[in-house]
Amino acid sequence: MLRVEDLHVDRGRTKVLQGINLSVEPGEIATLIGANGAGKTTTLMTLSGLLPIAGGRAEFRAERGPLDIGATSPVGLVRAGIIHCPEGRQIFGRLSIEENLQLGAYLSNDRDRIAQAVADIYEWFPILGERRALKAGNLSGGEQMMLAIGRALVAEPKLLLLDEPSLGLAPQITEEIFDALGKLNREKGVTMLIVEQNAMLALELADRAFVIENGRIVLTGTGKELLDDPAVFEAYLGVG
Amino acid sequence: MSDYLIQQIVNGLSLGSLYALVAIGFSLIYGVIRLVNFAHGDLLMIGAFMTFGLVASDMVPWAAIPLLVLAGGFAAGGLIERVAFRSISGAPMITGFIVTLSASIAIQNLALIFLGSQPRNFNFPEVFRMRLPIGGADVALIDIVIPAVTLLCALGLTTFIRRTRVGIAIRAVAENPFAAQLMGISIGRLVFLVFGLGGALAALAGLFWSGKYGQINPLMGFLPGLKAFLATIIGGVGSLPGAIAGGYILGFSEIAFVGFLPPEYSGYRDAFVFGLLILILLVRPQGLFGEAEQERA
Ligand SMILES: Nc1ncnc2c1ncn2[C@@H]1O[C@H](COP(=O)(O)OP(=O)(O)O)[C@@H](O)[C@H]1O
Numbered sequence: 001m002l003r004v005e006d007l008h009v010d011r012g013r014t015k016v017l018q019g020i021n022l023s024v025e026p027g028e029i030a031t032l033i034g035a036n037g038a039g040k041t042t043t044l045m046t047l048s049g050l051l052p053i054a055g056g057r058a059e060f061r062a063e064r065g066p067l068d069i070g071a072t073s074p075v076g077l078v079r080a081g082i083i084h085c086p087e088g089r090q091i092f093g094r095l096s097i098e099e100n101l102q103l104g105a106y107l108s109n110d111r112d113r114i115a116q117a118v119a120d121i122y123e124w125f126p127i128l129g130e131r132r133a134l135k136a137g138n139l140s141g142g143e144q145m146m147l148a149i150g151r152a153l154v155a156e157p158k159l160l161l162l163d164e165p166s167l168g169l170a171p172q173i174t175e176e177i178f179d180a181l182g183k184l185n186r187e188k189g190v191t192m193l194i195v196e197q198n199a200m201l202a203l204e205l206a207d208r209a210f211v212i213e214n215g216r217i218v219l220t221g222t223g224k225e226l227l228d229d230p231a232v233f234e235a236y237l238g239v240g
Numbered sequence: 241m242s243d244y245l246i247q248q249i250v251n252g253l254s255l256g257s258l259y260a261l262v263a264i265g266f267s268l269i270y271g272v273i274r275l276v277n278f279a280h281g282d283l284l285m286i287g288a289f290m291t292f293g294l295v296a297s298d299m300v301p302w303a304a305i306p307l308l309v310l311a312g313g314f315a316a317g318g319l320i321e322r323v324a325f326r327s328i329s330g331a332p333m334i335t336g337f338i339v340t341l342s343a344s345i346a347i348q349n350l351a352l353i354f355l356g357s358q359p360r361n362f363n364f365p366e367v368f369r370m371r372l373p374i375g376g377a378d379v380a381l382i383d384i385v386i387p388a389v390t391l392l393c394a395l396g397l398t399t400f401i402r403r404t405r406v407g408i409a410i411r412a413v414a415e416n417p418f419a420a421q422l423m424g425i426s427i428g429r430l431v432f433l434v435f436g437l438g439g440a441l442a443a444l445a446g447l448f449w450s451g452k453y454g455q456i457n458p459l460m461g462f463l464p465g466l467k468a469f470l471a472t473i474i475g476g477v478g479s480l481p482g483a484i485a486g487g488y489i490l491g492f493s494e495i496a497f498v499g500f501l502p503p504e505y506s507g508y509r510d511a512f513v514f515g516l517l518i519l520i521l522l523v524r525p526q527g528l529f530g531e532a533e534q535e536r537a
């Protein structure tokens with residue numbers, strides 16, 4: 001579904017990504033873990049067309065054939081089904097919950113489908129349904145995360161990019177969110193690429209995992225393999 | 241109520257509406273991209289000259305003229321976006337300031353070259369200069385039409401922004417352009433739309449202005465533009481209801497200063513109006529309807 005080969009991306013004069021190789025197959029959850037500043041957010045922003053590619057290749061296998069991510073506009077990538085749920089949630093605080101969800105389906109013209117998709121979100125996260133007319137800025141951190149995920153799901157993602165869904169949330173809330181993500185993957189078949197600093201949670205959930213260090217992928221394996229890898233344990237799972 | 245008072249209220253409503261029509265565009269554009277478009281007032285002049293040209297050509301039916309002026313204003317506003325603004329997108333605020341100021345000067349000078357510096361007298365045909373007796377006062381029809389049309393425009397625009405998908409997208413871009421992009425919203429297109437809408441309303445104000453005062457010239461947009469900008473600040477930049485309220489506050493106070501101050505002061509009305517602005521901002525720096533500046537994501 002997603003194939004990234006030797007991807008290089010600069011931000012300003014800094015060479016941030018210096019050879020990223022990763023792939024995600026349909027229906028699976030992949031995770032990209034690594035320390036703060038390693039280049040995780042940069043990777044996701046590149047995959048949604050927001051940063052230019054300096055070298056290498058990123059290809060999205062859509063229904064209508066392969067799509068060169070570097071040559072496609074952000075709007076084109078959303079239309080193709082790459083939906084990015086950004087770091088820090090970035091919900092529209094001054095808009096109502098309902099309006100936030102509507103915007104998730106901005107490119108769709110099928111009103112019935114949008115209404116159904118929004119209703120589905122309210123079923124998944126009843127708390128959002130109860131407060132649909134409330135300004136989203138009034139929600140708690142966990143609820144805002146649900147809204148951000150809901151907003152992404154309304155777009156009917158083929159590939160959902162999630163940037164640190166655990167950021168700033170209490171451990172218990174984080175677990176609820178990850179449970180929901182696992183359930184979404186199992187029941188709706190949503191393919192995901194999850195970026196996390198909280199490696200333990202991500203690896204438990206993931207079918208496939210990539211470890212990024214200073215803009216390079218240094219380790220690849222199944223979630224289980226990396227969980228059991230002493231090097232990973234020491235670097236990312238140990239205390240401190 | 242004395243007929244004098246009625247007359248003054250009508251005058252205030254009418255002038256305030258013209259400021260409000262221009263202020264709406266300032267506010268929309270600022271709200272979405274945090275840019276003060278100094279060329280915005282010149283769209284009023286462009287609307288006035290379009291009206292003049294259409295009337296003089298005698299080729300289109302009367303009813304079509306406002307629609308053509310709206311369309312022309314939309315195009316002119318959009319053109320400013322394409323030519324002046326798009327080329328500098330992503331540049332710091334001060335660049336936008338300079339570029340739109342330059343655009344304003346360029347538009348004024350082009351108008352001076354091609355239209356001449358002489359003010360032109362031009363009157364709407366007789367039917368449109370009718371006067372109505374209201375409560376003993378003798379009121380010009382156009383001074384009733386202007387507030388009525390302004391009200392319709394304001395309601396229409398507010399509904400558009402509140403209820404439609406594109407309106408929601410405009411608010412989303414205003415709040416968080418980065419996240420808006422992730423929704424598949426094309427920011428460039430929305431910015432073009434906002435410049436166009438603002439331009440259409442400013443041009444409509446130009447049509448009304450020429451009908452109300454019967455005289456037009458290439459620099460006529462400057463002062464109304466400046467005052468409409470003040471109206472947006474009084475109302476709270478970025479707030480539509482604020483821009484409209486600001487327009488009326490400015491219109492009414494200007495009329496009041498002229499109407500109720502001793503005649504020897506009326507020449508200084510702009511000084512009084514600007515003084516009032518300073519007073520309001522001392523009390524409420526964010527404007528009447530503005531939110532205190534929040535940190536943006
Ligand atoms: N807007 C930016 N301009 C220049 N450099 C940036 C920018 N954002 C991030 N960087 C740099 O890119 C590197 C990777 O950042 P990022 O992708 O955000 O890392 P992560 O998400 O893994 O924490 C960091 O060294 C950071 O300093």
Ligand SMILES: [Mg+2]
Binds near residue numbers: 041042087
């Ligand atoms: Mg990050």
